[in-house]
Amino acid sequence: MSQFLQVLLSGLATGSIYALVAIGFTLVWQAAQTVNFAQGEFVMLPAFFVLIGMSVFGMPLWIALIFGLAISIVVLGVLFKKMIVEPILPHGGITLIIATMALGILLKESVKEFYSAEAQPFPSLFPGDPINVFGAVLSLQDVFNLVISLGIVVLLTLFLNRTRTGRCMQATAQNPAVAEILGVNVKRMILYTFLINAALAALASFLITPVYLAKFSNGETLGLIAFIAAIVGGFNQIRGAIAGGLLIGVLDNLTAAYVTAQYRAALPLVLLIVIILVRPQGILGTSEGRTV
Amino acid sequence: MSVPVLSVRNIEKSFGGIRAVRGVTFEVRKGEILGLIGPNGSGKSTLFNCILGQLRPEAGEVEVNGQNVSGMRASDLNRLGVGRTFQQLSVFPKMTVLDNIILAGQEHHGTMLSRLFGPGDAGLTNEAERLISFFRLTHLRDTLAGSLSYGQQKLVDAAMAFMAGPSLVLLDEPAGGVNLTMLANLKERLTAYNAEHGTTFVVIEHNMEFVMSLCTRIIVLAEGGIIAEGKPEEIRANQSVIDAYLGG
Amino acid sequence: MNAHIRKISILALLALAVLAPLGQGNYIVYVLTSWLIFAIAAMGLNLTLGYAGQISLAQASFMAIGAYTTALLTLSGWHWMLAMPLGLTACFVVGLLLGYPALRVKGHFLAFVTLAFNTLVFLVLRNEDWLTGGSYGLVGMPRPDFGLFKTMKQLHFYYFTLGITVLAALAMWGIVRSPWGRAFKALRENPIRAESLGVDTRRITLLAFAIGSVYGGLAGALITPLVQFIEPGSFGLAHSLRILLMVVVGGAGYFFGPFLGAGVVILLPEILRFTEGYYLIIYSALVIVMLVFVPTGLIGVWGRIRERFWPRQQVRADMSEGARLK
Numbered sequence: 001m002s003q004f005l006q007v008l009l010s011g012l013a014t015g016s017i018y019a020l021v022a023i024g025f026t027l028v029w030q031a032a033q034t035v036n037f038a039q040g041e042f043v044m045l046p047a048f049f050v051l052i053g054m055s056v057f058g059m060p061l062w063i064a065l066i067f068g069l070a071i072s073i074v075v076l077g078v079l080f081k082k083m084i085v086e087p088i089l090p091h092g093g094i095t096l097i098i099a100t101m102a103l104g105i106l107l108k109e110s111v112k113e114f115y116s117a118e119a120q121p122f123p124s125l126f127p128g129d130p131i132n133v134f135g136a137v138l139s140l141q142d143v144f145n146l147v148i149s150l151g152i153v154v155l156l157t158l159f160l161n162r163t164r165t166g167r168c169m170q171a172t173a174q175n176p177a178v179a180e181i182l183g184v185n186v187k188r189m190i191l192y193t194f195l196i197n198a199a200l201a202a203l204a205s206f207l208i209t210p211v212y213l214a215k216f217s218n219g220e221t222l223g224l225i226a227f228i229a230a231i232v233g234g235f236n237q238i239r240g241a242i243a244g245g246l247l248i249g250v251l252d253n254l255t256a257a258y259v260t261a262q263y264r265a266a267l268p269l270v271l272l273i274v275i276i277l278v279r280p281q282g283i284l285g286t287s288e289g290r291t292v
Numbered sequence: 293m294s295v296p297v298l299s300v301r302n303i304e305k306s307f308g309g310i311r312a313v314r315g316v317t318f319e320v321r322k323g324e325i326l327g328l329i330g331p332n333g334s335g336k337s338t339l340f341n342c343i344l345g346q347l348r349p350e351a352g353e354v355e356v357n358g359q360n361v362s363g364m365r366a367s368d369l370n371r372l373g374v375g376r377t378f379q380q381l382s383v384f385p386k387m388t389v390l391d392n393i394i395l396a397g398q399e400h401h402g403t404m405l406s407r408l409f410g411p412g413d414a415g416l417t418n419e420a421e422r423l424i425s426f427f428r429l430t431h432l433r434d435t436l437a438g439s440l441s442y443g444q445q446k447l448v449d450a451a452m453a454f455m456a457g458p459s460l461v462l463l464d465e466p467a468g469g470v471n472l473t474m475l476a477n478l479k480e481r482l483t484a485y486n487a488e489h490g491t492t493f494v495v496i497e498h499n500m501e502f503v504m505s506l507c508t509r510i511i512v513l514a515e516g517g518i519i520a521e522g523k524p525e526e527i528r529a530n531q532s533v534i535d536a537y538l539g540g
Numbered sequence: 541m542n543a544h545i546r547k548i549s550i551l552a553l554l555a556l557a558v559l560a561p562l563g564q565g566n567y568i569v570y571v572l573t574s575w576l577i578f579a580i581a582a583m584g585l586n587l588t589l590g591y592a593g594q595i596s597l598a599q600a601s602f603m604a605i606g607a608y609t610t611a612l613l614t615l616s617g618w619h620w621m622l623a624m625p626l627g628l629t630a631c632f633v634v635g636l637l638l639g640y641p642a643l644r645v646k647g648h649f650l651a652f653v654t655l656a657f658n659t660l661v662f663l664v665l666r667n668e669d670w671l672t673g674g675s676y677g678l679v680g681m682p683r684p685d686f687g688l689f690k691t692m693k694q695l696h697f698y699y700f701t702l703g704i705t706v707l708a709a710l711a712m713w714g715i716v717r718s719p720w721g722r723a724f725k726a727l728r729e730n731p732i733r734a735e736s737l738g739v740d741t742r743r744i745t746l747l748a749f750a751i752g753s754v755y756g757g758l759a760g761a762l763i764t765p766l767v768q769f770i771e772p773g774s775f776g777l778a779h780s781l782r783i784l785l786m787v788v789v790g791g792a793g794y795f796f797g798p799f800l801g802a803g804v805v806i807l808l809p810e811i812l813r814f815t816e817g818y819y820l821i822i823y824s825a826l827v828i829v830m831l832v833f834v835p836t837g838l839i840g841v842w843g844r845i846r847e848r849f850w851p852r853q854q855v856r857a858d859m860s861e862g863a864r865l866k
Contacts, residue, residue, distance in 0.1 A: 035648040084828060091835040093647055094595055098788050099831045101781055106824035113817045220777075224659070227652055262667045269656040273641070276653050280645055370738040382733040384726050386793075395726050398719040399738035407719040414719045452737060 002135035007257045008250060009133070013142035014211075015249020016149035020204040021226035022233065022241035023153065024197035029235060030173035031193035034085050035097050038104035039201070040223020044216065045107055046072040046202035047122055047209035048115055054123075061123050069202045077198030081191060104219065111216040119213040125206065145207050152203060153242060156196070160238070169193060221265075225252075228272045234285025243284055295358040297322050297460050297492040303342050303352035305335075312338040313349070314516040320460070325486055325493040327503040327524075330513035331537055336496050337379075339513070340464060343494075344376060345369055356460060371400060375453035375461040379468060383448050385438025389429055392437050392448055393420040396455035420455065427451045427481055443474030450478065454485060460492045467499040475499075479506050504528065512536065554706070561698050568810075569694045570766070575806040576698075576705045577762045582786040582798035583712055584755020589784070590792035591716060592748035593728025594642050598654040599783045601661035602631045602753040604775035606760025608665065611678045611770055620684035624761040628754050635753025639746035658780050665772035677771030681764050691765070701762055708758060715751065716795065724748055728793075756783075789827060791837030800838050 021043055028034050036042070049071045053064030084103060088096045126144040130137050160166035171179040172189040180186050212218055225248055233244025248268050256264045275282065296319040305313040313335045320326045328336045341347040343354050345364050354361050361369055370376075384392050398407060398414040407414060424430055427447045432440060437448055446466070453461050466482075467475055479502060486493060497503045503510065504524040512520040512527060514536040520527060527533055557576075561569040585599045606627040613623035641653040665672045672678065683691040684700065691697040715721055723744045726734035735741045764770055782805060790801025805823075812819045834840045 087832040095831055095835045097648060097651060099828050102824040102827040105820060109820040266660055266663050269660050272656045273653055276645055276649050277641055280649060366735040367738050367740050370736055376736055382730055384729040386729055387725055391722055395722045396737045412717040
C-alpha cells in the first residue's frame with residue numbers, strides 16, 4: 001500500500017509538470033489553431049538558457065532562472081509567433097505542423113552542436129531529501145514540483161477567469177470574430193497566449209530538468225507526452241490538460257512499477273489511439289471545438 | 293400510373309424540441325422541375341438534408357424510383373442515380389475542368405479493378421467533353437477549376453451533378469451568388485437539359501424570379517409544413533404564401 | 541511539345557542515374573542506392589499525403605515491417621524475390637488497418653495516431669528480441685542472387701535497386717493517372733463532394749494508406765540487403781519525420797517531388813560534409829524558410845522561377861500542380 005502511494009504521488013508530481021506543458025499546448029491550439037510539434041523542445045531549451053546564464057555570464061542560479069524565463073518568452077513566444085506561425089498558418093494547418101517539426105529538429109541540433117551532446121547536470125531548486133508521508137517515501141523535490149505546478153495552474157486559471165485580459169483571451173479563443181466586434185484586441189490576445197505558452201514551457205523545464213538532466217534529446221518524449229496529455233484530457237480545455245497530464249504521469253509510473261517496464265512507453269500511446277478513435281474530444285472535452 | 297421518381301412520406305425532424313419539419317409528404321414525377329421555397333427557417337434545408345441522407349429524420353420514408361433510400365450513404369445514393377449540388381461551391385479546385393467532370397462519372401463505370409487497370413479517363417473523355425460543351429465551357433476544358441470565375445465554377449459544379457446520367461438531381465440554391473447574365477445562362481441550360489433528357493429536378497432557391505421561371509411546380513413550406521402547392525402562376529397569386537413571406 | 545520535352549528530360553535523368561555511379565567509390569554508390577530506396581518510401585507517402593491529403597507519420601514503421609519480414613525470410617533461406625512480396629503484403633494489410641483512424645479523424649489527430657503507431661512498432665521491434673533480435677537487430681542478410689546477375693558488388697546492387705525503382709515509379713504513374721488517382725485527389729480536395737459523386741471515400745482513404753505503406757515496405761525490403769544489418773533505431777519516429785520532410789521539401793502532390801526531396805535529404809549531407817555537424821541545423825532552417833515562402837516545395841520553387849521568366853499557358857495543369865496541404 002505504501003509503495004502504491006509512493007508510486008501514485010511521484011506520478012502526480014511528474015504528471016503535474018506534464019500538465020503545464022499540455023496547458024500551453026492547448027492554449028496555443030485554441031487561440032491560433034497551431035499544433036506545435038516542437039513543444040517538447042520548448043521544454044528542453046529553457047534549461048540551457050539557464051545553464052548559459054550561469055556558465056557564460058556567471059549569474060547566480062536565481063538570476064539565471066529569470067534570465068532563462070525572459071529569453072524563453074522572447075524566443076519561444078514572440079519570435080516563434082512572428083517568424084513561424086504568422087507567415088505559415090495561412091498556408092494551412094498541416095504545413096504549419098511540418099514547420100514546427102522542422103523547428104524541433106533545428107532547436108535540438110543547435111543545442112547538440114553549440115552547447116553539448118552530453119547530458120548536463122542542472123542545479124536542483126529544492127532539496128531532494130526523502131520525506132515520509134503515510135509510510136510512503138517521497139523526495140521533497142517531488143512534493144515541491146507538485147505544489148509549484150499546481151500553484152502555477154491555479155494562478156493561471158485565476159488570471160484567465162478573473163482579470164479583464166484573461167477574459168478577453170478566452171473570448172478570443174472561443175470566437176475571434178465576435179471578440180473583435182466587442183473591441184478585444186484579438187492580435188494582442190493571441191500574442192499573450194504564445195507568451196504564456198513559452199513561460200509555462202520554461203517553468204516546466206526548470207522543474208523537470210533537475211530530475212532528467214539537461215540533454216538536447218529531452219524534448220522527444222516530453223513533447224509526445226504533453227500531446228497525449230492534451231488530447232486525452234480534452235484538447236480544448238485547460239482542466240482537460242490538467243487531468244490528462246496527471247493521468248499520464250500516474251499511469252506511466254504504475255505501468256513501470258506493476259506491469260512492464262519494457263512496454264512502459266506503449267501505454268500512453270495505446271491510450272492516445274483509443275481516445276482519439278473513441279472520444280476525439282477527450283475525456284473532459286466538449287465536441288464543439290473539434291475541428292476535423 | 294408510373295412510380296414517382298421521388299416520393300417523400302411523412303418526414304419528421306426536430307432539433308431540441310423545435311419541429312423543423314412536420315410530416316411533409318410529396319411526390320415528384322419524371323421530368324418535373326419542382327421548386328421547394330419558403331421563408332428562412334421554414335425547414336426546406338432540413339427537408340433537403342433528410343432526403344439526401346445527411347440528416348436522419350425521426351419518422352417518414354424517402355423513396356427514389358420506388359426504392360427506400362433512408363439511411364443510405366451519399367455515394368450509394370449517387371450510384372442509384374441521384375445527383376446533387378451544394379449550397380456553397382463544391383468543385384475540386386486543383387483539378388482541371390475535364391478531370392472534375394470525368395470524376396463525376398467514373399465511379400459509375402466498371403469495377404474498382406477496371407478503374408485501376410483500365411484507361412486513365414475510364415473511357416469518359418468524349419462523354420465529358422459533350423457535357424462540357426453543353427454547359428459552354430469547352431474553352432476552359434484544361435483549366436484548373438479553382439482558377440475559374442465564380443459563375444463558371446457554378447456551371448462546372450452543376451455539370452458534375454449530371455455526368456452520371458442521373459434520374460433525379462437536387463439543386464441546393466443554384467442561383468446563390470451568381471450574377472444576372474450567368475443566372476440566365478444557368479437557367480437556360482438547366483431547362484434545356486431537362487427538355488433533352490427528361491431528368492427530374494428538385495430545386496431549393498431563395499431567388500423567386502429564378503424559381504418561378506425555371507420550375508414546373510412549386511411547393512411552399514412554412515414552419516416545417518407545406519402551405520401551398522401548384523404551378524408558378526398559382527403560387528404567385530396565393531394569399532397564404534404572400535402572408536407567410538410577409539409574416540416571416 | 542511540352543510532353544516531348546518532358547519525355548526527353550525523363551530519359552536524360554534516367555541516363556544520368558545509370559551513368560552516375562560509374563567510376564565512383566563504393567561509398568558514393570552506397571549513398572546513391574539509399575537515395576533511390578528513400579525515394580521509393582517517399583513516393584508512397586506522397587500518394588498518401590500529397591495526392592490523397594492524409595497525413596501519416598508512420599512511413600518508417602512500414603519500412604520496418606518490409607525490412608524485418610524480408611530479413612527474417614531471407615535469413616531462413618528464402619530468395620529475396622519471394623520474401624519481398626510477402627513483406628509488401630504484410631504492409632498492405634497493416635496499412636489498411638492504419639487507414640481506419642483516418643476515417644474518423646483528420647489533420648493533427650491523424651498525425652498523432654500515426655505517430656503513436658510508429659512508436660508502438662518501434663517498441664515491439666526493440667522488445668520482442670526472440671523474433672527481431674531486440675536492439676541488436678538482425679545481421680548478415682544475403683543479397684539477392686539471380687544466377688548470372690549477382691548483387692554482391694555495390695554497383696550491381698545499385699542497378700538492381702534502380703530497376704526496381706523504375707518499376708515502382710511506373711506503377712505509381714499508372715495509379716495516379718488512373719481513375720483511382722483522380723479519386724485520391726478528389727478526396728484531398730473535397731471529400732464530401734467526392735462522396736456525393738459516387739466515390740466510396742472510405743475505401744479510397746484506406747487504399748491511400750495501404751498503397752503508400754506498400755511502397756514503404758518495398759523500401760524496407762531493399763534496405764535489408766543493402767545494409768545487411770537492421771535495428772529498431774533505423775525505423776524510429778525521426779525517420780518517419782525525415783521521409784515526411786522529403787515529400788514536403790520535394791513538393792507534395794508532384795510526381796517527381798519525392799525523388800528531389802529524397803535527393804536533398806540523402807545527398808546534401810554528403811555535399812555539405814564541410815559543414816560537419818551543422819548540416820541538420822542548416823537543413824531544418826532551410827525547410828522552415830521554404831515553408832514560409834514556397835509551401836509547395838522545391839518543384840514549386842522551379843514553377844515560380846519558370847513562371848517569372850518564361851510565362852506560358854499551362855498544359856495538363858493538373859499533372860504539374862502540387863497539393864495544397866490543409
